Amino acid sequence: MMRLSLLLFSLAIFCPSLTLAQIEIRAPGQQTLPLAVVPFLPLEPGMPTEVAREVQEVLTGDLDLAGLFSFVAPAAFLSDARRLGLTSTEVDFAQWRMLGAEAVIKGGFSVKGNDLVLEARLYDVVSRRLLTGRRYLGKVEDARRMAHSFADQVMKSLTGEDGPFNTRIAFISNRTGHKELYLMDVDGHQPIRLTDHRSIVLNPDFSPVSKDVIFTSYKGGNTDLYRKEIYSGREAKISSRAGLNIAGRYRPDGREIALTLSHEGNSELYLIGTDGQMHKRLTDNWGIDVDPSWSTRSDEIAFVSDRQGNPQVFIQDILKGTVRRLTATGRYNATPAWSPKGDRIAFSRQEGGQFDLYTIRPDGSDERRLTFGPGSKEHPRWSPDGRFLVYSSDLGGKKAIYVMRADGTGSRRISPPGSDCSHPAWSGKW
Amino acid sequence: MKKLSIVHLTLFLALAVLLVSGCAKKPAPTPTAASETPVVVSERPVGQDVRGIDERPVTEGQISEQDTAGLGMGQASADLQPIFFEFDQYTLSPQARQTLADNAAFLRSRSTVNVLIEGHCDERGSDEYNLALGERRARATRDYLASLGVAPERLSIISYGEERPLEQGSNEAAYAKNRRAEFRIR
Numbered sequence A: 001m002m003r004l005s006l007l008l009f010s011l012a013i014f015c016p017s018l019t020l021a022q023i024e025i026r027a028p029g030q031q032t033l034p035l036a037v038v039p040f041l042p043l044e045p046g047m048p049t050e051v052a053r054e055v056q057e058v059l060t061g062d063l064d065l066a067g068l069f070s071f072v073a074p075a076a077f078l079s080d081a082r083r084l085g086l087t088s089t090e091v092d093f094a095q096w097r098m099l100g101a102e103a104v105i106k107g108g109f110s111v112k113g114n115d116l117v118l119e120a121r122l123y124d125v126v127s128r129r130l131l132t133g134r135r136y137l138g139k140v141e142d143a144r145r146m147a148h149s150f151a152d153q154v155m156k157s158l159t160g161e162d163g164p165f166n167t168r169i170a171f172i173s174n175r176t177g178h179k180e181l182y183l184m185d186v187d188g189h190q191p192i193r194l195t196d197h198r199s200i201v202l203n204p205d206f207s208p209v210s211k212d213v214i215f216t217s218y219k220g221g222n223t224d225l226y227r228k229e230i231y232s233g234r235e236a237k238i239s240s241r242a243g244l245n246i247a248g249r250y251r252p253d254g255r256e257i258a259l260t261l262s263h264e265g266n267s268e269l270y271l272i273g274t275d276g277q278m279h280k281r282l283t284d285n286w287g288i289d290v291d292p293s294w295s296t297r298s299d300e301i302a303f304v305s306d307r308q309g310n311p312q313v314f315i316q317d318i319l320k321g322t323v324r325r326l327t328a329t330g331r332y333n334a335t336p337a338w339s340p341k342g343d344r345i346a347f348s349r350q351e352g353g354q355f356d357l358y359t360i361r362p363d364g365s366d367e368r369r370l371t372f373g374p375g376s377k378e379h380p381r382w383s384p385d386g387r388f389l390v391y392s393s394d395l396g397g398k399k400a401i402y403v404m405r406a407d408g409t410g411s412r413r414i415s416p417p418g419s420d421c422s423h424p425a426w427s428g429k430w
Numbered sequence B: 001m002k003k004l005s006i007v008h009l010t011l012f013l014a015l016a017v018l019l020v021s022g023c024a025k026k027p028a029p030t031p032t033a034a035s036e037t038p039v040v041v042s043e044r045p046v047g048q049d050v051r052g053i054d055e056r057p058v059t060e061g062q063i064s065e066q067d068t069a070g071l072g073m074g075q076a077s078a079d080l081q082p083i084f085f086e087f088d089q090y091t092l093s094p095q096a097r098q099t100l101a102d103n104a105a106f107l108r109s110r111s112t113v114n115v116l117i118e119g120h121c122d123e124r125g126s127d128e129y130n131l132a133l134g135e136r137r138a139r140a141t142r143d144y145l146a147s148l149g150v151a152p153e154r155l156s157i158i159s160y161g162e163e164r165p166l167e168q169g170s171n172e173a174a175y176a177k178n179r180r181a182e183f184r185i186r
Helices: A002-014 A016-026 A050-066 A093-098 A140-159 B005-020 B046-050 B094-109 B127-147 B172-178
Strands: A033-037 A069-071 A103-112 A115-124 A129-139 A168-173 A180-185 A201-206 A212-217 A224-229 A235-239 A245-250 A256-261 A268-273 A278-281 A289-294 A300-305 A312-317 A323-325 A333-338 A345-351 A354-360 A377-382 A388-393 A400-405 A421-426 B115-120 B155-161 B180-185
Touching: A033 A050, A050 A069, A050 A103, A050 A115, A050 A140, A103 A140, A115 A140, A129 A140, A140 A180, A168 A201, A180 A201, A201 A245, A201 B127, A212 A245, A224 A245, A235 A256, A245 A289, A245 B127, A256 A289, A268 A289, A289 B127, A300 A333, A312 A333, A333 A377, A333 B127, A345 A377, A354 A377, A377 A421, A388 A421, A400 A421, B094 B127, B115 B127, B127 B155, B127 B180
Parallel strands: A033 A069, A033 A103, A201 A421, A289 A333, B115 B155
Antiparallel strands: A103 A115, A115 A129, A168 A180, A168 A421, A201 A212, A212 A224, A224 A235, A245 A256, A256 A268, A268 A278, A289 A300, A300 A312, A312 A323, A333 A345, A345 A354, A377 A388, A388 A400, B115 B180
């Protein structure tokens, strides 16, 4: 702990977010902070307890996924857990210290009609001080969202970098009998269907700067690229060139889209505007070129090509046009995803009929395998803070959406059961 | 006590971040927070941005079984036999060429019939790569039919990748049936 403290101290001076994130990614679970998450209490008597249960569930789930905390067992909580006391003078820190907690989350809520007020506090048990506090105003059904927001706030307060919990995950599900586009919270709650194409919808990608999503659909009898505004529901077909219009990926500034088209006879990578206008052809090769993924600086694109015989990941410099091969091993490597920090590229490798997930540095060094065991794991995508990955796995028969830490630990299923769920995409900050 | 300094330091860090980012949010005027440190910041109402999703709620719709047959582009033709491919290949086997010769003869005899050629893959491999591979299979099929005298404008193509398997199942027998090009009369 002393070592971490020193690191935190020096980093606070020089460069807070970058190296701290590395501590999380490299060593989650090794240096954990003992945290007590106290069930939130009604600010006035007679309030429904459902809100408290949901807030507890969300906070514990999010912060457990973070891998930075060990949780003090609620069964051991003493009398302070049953007392509202939301100021640092009211909290009985000695009790929490006795239980070994170094930090404690307390809060209260009040419900009036359908309106919800949520007060949330993170305290440092040792210094007996408030680290961060938030008051949320909304509707009762927003309780989970408020809790996700506070989990982000806890992460920011303790690491200097926002958490990714108040974001959304888009995915494809066939629960209506057709593959349609859905949206859900990062813990799989509140799934909403966004399309009603009644054909095949595939491969969504979020705009990094607005609440838009692009995807491919067979609705018009061809694999066309669509863009949809999530809140207005407005939808437009933006590329319906003959043949493939697939695997669209927004540039990090949201102003351009890389995708695979085949209207000139072979599947190649192109850049188009968000209105679908042709900007530039990127590749010119006899092979199949698919699955582009932008570098953080938008100067390079990782993609899959079989130009050397079987599917491998390559990286192309957009301005110079030069191409280098990234993956050196394996006979089938696919679906590259460049991390938002730029330091690693996740991809899936097929071996023995099954995909597993790996990450590698953009220079091709330091390849690491993240997933093991049964189930084909595909379509990795990073959380906007680069701490986590979302992917699909067919462990247990049907495909489902999972999240895990960027080092492969802490994996958990998040999508609702009962249908095949695949092609996840993680939104930016919502 | 070494161990206990961490939270204290992270508080310093949080403050440092606030300073660095020049955070200009207003302190919350909440009564309970009034006595606390200035770290308390008011949050926008969370409720505001979560509404307005102009879509129907998710329902457990009944699963329609007929829909896997296609997108209503016409029936699979009994007169036009499908052809099959090797894994990750789009070259035409001698057997596929024989089948296509029969199909071409049929098409030459029915000059008004237009055909949609669907390229398909087995479930192995990446979805997007398989969309491109399925298109190559459809394209190779079209080019060969055209070389046998069928007017190319009568032949259109689409790739379904691994989206519409003929046979469910994760075994070589199913895979072999799913790596195919099919013909639909339009």
